[in-house]
Amino acid sequence: MAEKTTIYDVAEHAGISIATVSRFLNSPDKVASKTRKKIEEAMSKLSFVPLAEAVARARSGIRRIGVLTPFFTAPSFVQRLRGIHEALADTHYDLITYAVDTYEQLKSYLSVLPVTGRIDGLIIMSLPFTENDVERFRQYHLPVVSLEFGRPAYSSIEIDNILGGRMAAQYLIQKGYAKLAFIGEGGQPAYSLHATEQRLEGFKSGIIQQGAQLLEDHILFHEYGMKYAVECAKKLLKPSERPRAVFCASDSQAIGVLKAAKMLKLRVPEDVAVLGFDDIDTADYMDLSTIRQSLDHSGHLAAIKLLEHMSNPLAPSAKVHLSLQIVERHTT
Amino acid sequence: MAEKTTIYDVAEHAGISIATVSRFLNSPDKVASKTRKKIEEAMSKLSFVPLAEAVARARSGIRRIGVLTPFFTAPSFVQRLRGIHEALADTHYDLITYAVDTYEQLKSYLSVLPVTGRIDGLIIMSLPFTENDVERFRQYHLPVVSLEFGRPAYSSIEIDNILGGRMAAQYLIQKGYAKLAFIGEGGQPAYSLHATEQRLEGFKSGIIQQGAQLLEDHILFHEYGMKYAVECAKKLLKPSERPRAVFCASDSQAIGVLKAAKMLKLRVPEDVAVLGFDDIDTADYMDLSTIRQSLDHSGHLAAIKLLEHMSNPLAPSAKVHLSLQIVERHTT
């Protein structure tokens, strides 16, 4: 059996110390290019492959962070992912994305990930988990930070959806719109996360407070997807009893409304005003007024917090509440 | 770092030495049953899992695929990623994304990833690499499939950008537009990938063939980003010598042109027609005519091909050329 080549062999062959070889493996930019060349040469000559087990042992960790995310299709998830990536860019952590499609999958990941040792830390994005899961995370010492959903006494980055709804109401009413409507996503119960409902709740309460109108007929839910959004919006905008302004629980939906309005030859905001939620990249392109929850930033924060938990298991868990911000563009 | 319990903890808890614990793990019959009991007790109480075992399990059951992608901000990357994820969904592969920001980073990943054994297969997305890199991949037996960029005799999923450009020209001319313009992304040389240039080349050749007009002033490049796109489009659309139709090397840019047109109160397509490239999700929302390269599908294909290479190292490498398709909506 061929004797394993180790970094010692490589080091000897290249006439340098093992430390430098190791450094080359982990952060090549810290090694002079001249040395780098020598190492590369030696490694390829000896066809060296580091022993994963030894690496893991020496690092006492696998250096991987997992992200549990709804099967990414919604832009908002991508933006958060971007924030996470950014925060991890100059650490030595690899990012593994676990895209969740069904409730079963979610359950399975939640129970398996802590045990298998595939990751050193986990970010749960916009997905619900139970106190049981938390218990398991604790037992296996898996640090977890969640986004857009939280558990008591467990770190998370959240926004105040109720407040967001209220802000929307206040803003629209103040702009002079009295007959309001709401469009949200129904669909998958597992993912709903109350976020939509909370936004609606806040919206309602704001409306009551300020004395405007939100007819039952003007509260609509539809499945995730542009088609549905457009369809739904058409239904909303057609009748004579048309709302003056529509608040959507997400930008994607707002874009659907925009499209429907165009098809019905309605001017925005002259005939209907549209307000979204999220401020995804596209919102800017489309001049959509919306409520910004700093998506990139929230991902970033989650990653930072997770790193803290990982480097210091005693770090107190904390909930971060991101502030929301009305972004006025040309649809309101 | 997940504070793993070690055999030291177990040993301490059981009041014996680590060697005995280790022995218990490896050959339990060498340990007195009384001691054995104590160890078992301590282990279960501390929910101890030997690191090496965890590593081994993590490595044997689950393999890893890396994706090298431009720091993802462009929707087209995300869609391809989605396709990859989808293809991997019911396999036992974890997906690790490496977001590349600079040329140095790219170089570093390309040279280090094959060596470190962190991944079992690699997908390179829209990023250039050299024959040298290919050599290295071979040497370290790392299966690689690339997207939107290829190497001779190496598996990749590509599209014919020149043809795409030609299609654009043909289509626009046939629609009756004679004065044409082109907008592409300049910016980072590392990422450009010729794609833009090739599309322009094809566009030009198509125009020559059919005898239409493409003034030098009507060929513009700008940096990546919506701001730049809009700015650039404004410049293009302002003067009296305005083009009748604009072909953009990407949908994002086309959206920028749409926005600029709106700001300048130009009707689309009555005053200017706009044709994009990619057919990203948003294109549909915006009713943008475009040339579709099935992004999701290409990611999917790449993943499938990679899996094939991984399970059978002798599988012949192959280039897949995806076909392009004009999607006519309402901007042309």
Place this chain on the structure above:
DNA sequence: AGGTTTTATGAAAGCACTTACATTGAGAAA
């Protein structure tokens, strides 16, 4: 040139375990 900061490197101390070797104390044989 002189001093200071930066960068590249090596020495050596871990990491979580394994294992060869040493030690201990019982029981068996003398």
Place this chain on the structure above:
DNA sequence: TTTCTCAATGTAAGTGCTTTCATAAAACCT
């Protein structure tokens, strides 16, 4: 009782790699 085994356990030296710290060399600054 003394000696000899031998099973049960501990000690400590590896394992291949990472990482901290110190140092030497190079790059910057007046």
